Amino acid sequence: xxxxxxxxxxxxxxxxxxxxxxxxxxxxxxxxxxxxxxxxxxxxxxxxxxxxxxxxxxxxxxxxxxxxxxxxxxxxxxxxxxxxxxxxxxxxxxxxxxxxxxxxxxxxxxxxxxxxxxxxxxxxxxxxxxxxxxxxxxxxxxxxxxxxxxxxxxxxxxxxxxxxxxxxxxxxxxxxxxxxxxxxxxxxxxxxxxxxxxxxxxxxxxxxxxxxxxxxxxxxxxxxxxxxxxxxxxxxxxxxxxxxxxxxxxxxxxxxxxxxxxxxxxxxxxxxxxxxxxxxxxxxxxxxxxxxxxxxxxxxxxxxxxxxxxxxxxxxxxxxxxxxxxxxxxxxxxxxxxxxxxxxxxxxxxxxxxxxxxx
Numbered sequence: 001x002x003x004x005x006x007x008x009x010x011x012x013x014x015x016x017x018x019x020x021x022x023x024x025x026x027x028x029x030x031x032x033x034x035x036x037x038x039x040x041x042x043x044x045x046x047x048x049x050x051x052x053x054x055x056x057x058x059x060x061x062x063x064x065x066x067x068x069x070x071x072x073x074x075x076x077x078x079x080x081x082x083x084x085x086x087x088x089x090x091x092x093x094x095x096x097x098x099x100x101x102x103x104x105x106x107x108x109x110x111x112x113x114x115x116x117x118x119x120x121x122x123x124x125x126x127x128x129x130x131x132x133x134x135x136x137x138x139x140x141x142x143x144x145x146x147x148x149x150x151x152x153x154x155x156x157x158x159x160x161x162x163x164x165x166x167x168x169x170x171x172x173x174x175x176x177x178x179x180x181x182x183x184x185x186x187x188x189x190x191x192x193x194x195x196x197x198x199x200x201x202x203x204x205x206x207x208x209x210x211x212x213x214x215x216x217x218x219x220x221x222x223x224x225x226x227x228x229x230x231x232x233x234x235x236x237x238x239x240x241x242x243x244x245x246x247x248x249x250x251x252x253x254x255x256x257x258x259x260x261x262x263x264x265x266x267x268x269x270x271x272x273x274x275x276x277x278x279x280x281x282x283x284x285x286x287x288x289x290x291x292x293x294x295x296x297x298x299x300x301x302x303x304x305x306x307x308x309x310x311x312x313x314x315x316x317x318x319x320x321x322x323x324x325x326x327x328x329x330x331x332x333x334x335x336x337x338x339x340x341x342x343x344x345x346x347x348x349x350x351x352x353x354x355x356x357x358x359x
Contacts, residue, residue: 051102051105051106053086054082054083054086054106055106055109055110057082058079058082058083058106058110058116058120058123058124059110059113061078061079061082061117061119061120062110062114062115062116062117062120076119076122079117079119079120079123080119080122080123080126082123083120083123083124083126083127084123084126084127084130086127087099087103087126087127087130087131088130090102091130091131096131096132096133099127099131100128100131100132100133100136103124103127103128103131103133104136106124107124117150118144118147118149118150119150121140121141121143121144122140122141122144122150122155124140125137125138125140125141125144125158128140129158129162134162134165134166134167135167137162138159138162138163138167141155141158141159141162142159142177142180142181145159145181145183145186146180146181148183151183151185151186152185153185153188153223153224156185156186156188156189157189157224157272157274157335159181159189160174160189160192160193160274160334161272161274161333161334161335162334163334164274164275164276164277164334164335165276165277165332165333165334165335166333166334170197170276171193171194171196171197171276172197174193175190175193175194175197178190178193188220188223188224189274191220192224192273192274196275196276196356199356201217201353201354201355202220202273202275202353202354203217203218203219203220203351203352203353203354204219204220204222204223204224204271204273204351204352204353205219205220205221205222205252205253205256205351206222206225206256206257206258206271206349206350206351206352207222207230207231207239207256207257207258207259207350208221208222208239208240208252208253208255208256208351209221209222209256211250211252211253213249213250214249215249219253219351222256222258224271224272224273224274225258225270225271226267226268226269226270226271226272227260227261227264227265227267227268227269227270228258228259228260228261228264228268228269229258229259229260230256230257230258231255231256231257231259231289231290239256240252240255240256241255241256241257241289241290243255243289243319243320244320245287245320245321245322246320246321246322247321247322248322253285253322253350253351254285254286254287254289254320254322254350254351255287255289256350257287257289257348257349257350258348258349259346259347259348260340260342260346260347260348261346262342262345262346262347266302266339266341269339269340269341269347270302270337270338270339270340271336271337271338271349271352272335272336272337272338273335273336273338273354274334274335274336275331275334275335275336275354275356276331276334276356277331277332277333277334278330278331278356278357278359279328279329279330279331279356279357279359280328280329280330280331280336280354280355280356280357281326281327281328281354281355281357282303282310282326282327282328282329282336282338282352282353282354282355283324283325283326283352283353283355284301284310284312284324284325284326284327284338284349284351284352285322285323285324285349285350285351285352285353286299286312286317286322286323286324286325286348286349286350287317287320287321287322287323287350288314288317288318288319288320288321289319289320291314291319291345292319293315293319295345296313296314296315296344296345297312297313297314297344297345297346297347297348298311298312298313298314298315298342298343298344298345299311299312299313299340299341299342299343299347299348299349300340300341300342300343300347301325301327301338301339301340301341301349302338302339302340302341303327303329303336303337303338303339304329304330304331304336304337305337305339306329308327308328308329309327310325310326310327311325311343312325322350328357336354338352
């Protein structure tokens with residue numbers, strides 16, 4: 001078999017690896033040593049693949065076990081990259097229904113060979129979703145969740161987004177399915193659906209824990225984020241700033257934060273919250289708890305790809321003083337996307353609230 005360490009790429013070349021994969025002779029134990037997440041290796045691989053390559057690769061992935069605990073995430077990424085890369089290569093030349101038929105055939109052949117791993121099913125769900133077959137994508141994700149052997153906050157959120165958005169299910173309808181997929185990783189989505197079904201606001205304490213305010217408002221611990229860090233996380237410090245917040249009855253909301261790298265992608269600089277299609281008022285809370293004069297921070301908030309003029313400027317508000325800004329967002333795909341952009345220094349957020357507006 002071919003030992004797929006990164007240093008072997010220049011020696012064996014993608015053609016040799018692809019030819020070996022075509023006849024299914026790779027060793028499952030070596031799967032986690034392939035790094036198909038980097039360019040140009042991944043593109044070169046997928047340009048030369050056909051149906052049998054992906055079937056053998058995914059069959060290999062279902063039988064492989066990562067060598068180390070830390071390799072589990074990479075193992076999942078390798079599987080995801082293979083399916084997404086192959087799907088995207090097909091979409092360049094085929095109609096969506098033709099790609100869907102190809103993915104259905106691949107899924108069927110894998111099932112005939114034996115048990116298909118949850119990571120492979122989740123990746124195939126991503127392929128169906130990209131082609132617009134949302135019902136099959138949700139069914140595969142639910143199948144993964146019901147197995148209880150592989151789940152991530154992202155996978156749970158994707159299941160809810162598909163239901164609330166393109167499939168047009170209500171929060172109550174999704175809750176009826178819940179008994180079959182209840183598990184610890186799903187707590188945040190279950191809480192969200194309960195709030196949506198009751199018509200209650202969604203309140204998130206960014207970077208913080210659950211907080212029950214004196215006015216009866218419940219703020220959920222930090223969830224539905226992509227990327228970023230809690231206060232003090234990169235320095236090994238406590239996640240709560242040792243500062244006194246003035247002029248607010250809710251200081252705990254402003255003593256924590258989630259901040260994001262300036263150079264990070266838009267996808268990794270914000271929150272992605274499953275909600276039904278409609279109009280929403282979003283209230284964003286800020287307080288500067290790190291930079292002091294003469295250093296200042298300015299943040300712009302983008303909702304659903306639109307800049308509604310929501311800004312935070314610590315030069316104007318001062319240190320350890322709360323500030324809010326509001327915007328209205330129109331959601332049509334089952335997911336409210338909030339992006340935090342840097343104007344000066346790293347973008348951040350302390351907390352936010354989401355209110356459904358009447359149609």
